[in-house]
Amino acid sequence: MSGSARVGVDQLTVTVYGTDTSGAQGDTVRDLYAEVYAEPPYHEGPAEVADFASGRHRTVDQRNFRLVVARWAGEPIGFAFGVPLRVSTTWWDGALTPLPEDITTEYPGRTFAIIELAVRRPYRRRGVGRRLHTHLIAGLSEERVTLLVRPEAPAPQQAYRAWGYRPVGRIRPFPGAPVYHAMIKQLPPPGDADARSHPRADPVGQHHRRDMR
Template sequence: MTVREAVTVERLDGAGAARAEGELRKVYAEVFAEPPYFESAEGVEAGFRRFDAEVREPGFRAAIARAADGEPVGMAYGHPLGAASGWWERMITPVAEGMGREDGRRTFGLMELAVRARWRRLDVGRRLHDALIEGAGEERVMLNMWPEATAALAAYRRWGYRKVGEARGGADGFVMDAMILDLPPHS
């Protein structure tokens, strides 16, 4: 069995993600301590205070990847954007009229996706991403990402995402790329 085959991906709802918080936090803390993020322990704590609220959002879903020994190697999570989500209000770049209309069913907000270094380039990130959007009723997926994260940017582009503008992120107002993936219509 190859390393790629040995990795399993499990999709979780909000309650399941809350139970797996320790595993998700472990992956998050390790991955986002790396450049270009340089996330501190305080930043991880702040991120998981948001996570505690996000798991209660309607439609929240997560995915966790584990190695054959059960060790968490990747994670992703998000939820549909409601009308009052605030994502579009952080845009610096004007977007086409109607693009920012949200109703809790139109757009899935991909909040985080992270894969530990040893398991990168094995399609773990893609499998996590696909587990989140498989069978989704949303029209599109939106994410904000650091433009300096060139490997992540290349992956998102390969998966079909396109940049729609720039947005302010976090309390310190750093600039992030806002990206959208249009999902195929459901029959």
């Protein structure tokens, strides 16, 4: 991948993939993940990348999985993906302090979880993260969106707050995992798409849950 950092609107494209069409993007997503998460504070190597690829493979099979990939002049520069939370989800189980039931209770159509949002370093703060986020949540029927973000990554936290997310608690997704801030964004009623995203900065993409349930 080249290191070009000049992003022109006419050269930036974002493609949306579903469960049936995202499989062919596996190598692209893995390579982007490996590049972004090799950086601090993550310092992830081949073992973590393999773990990510395995977890993503399971997630792709879930109903209403959605993936978006950003390309500049045809070159992949970022991605994001997520799924609706199931009623039986374990998403909230790792809360370090008890969360109220009005946060943790899930029912069909309540919550869409953004599992990853990542942009290559040369292309950050240039509107790429905003475009990924906008396309990922466009047309969702869910009431809200949730994501996890590392406390050691202040830039993404600031961006998510600007995009309408609020922190609701700290979560350790599984034993031995880092601690994350859980954040939620309430979505307006379907049909009010313009109100769903007003971002002003681009995050690196710091939230991931290896196995969505």
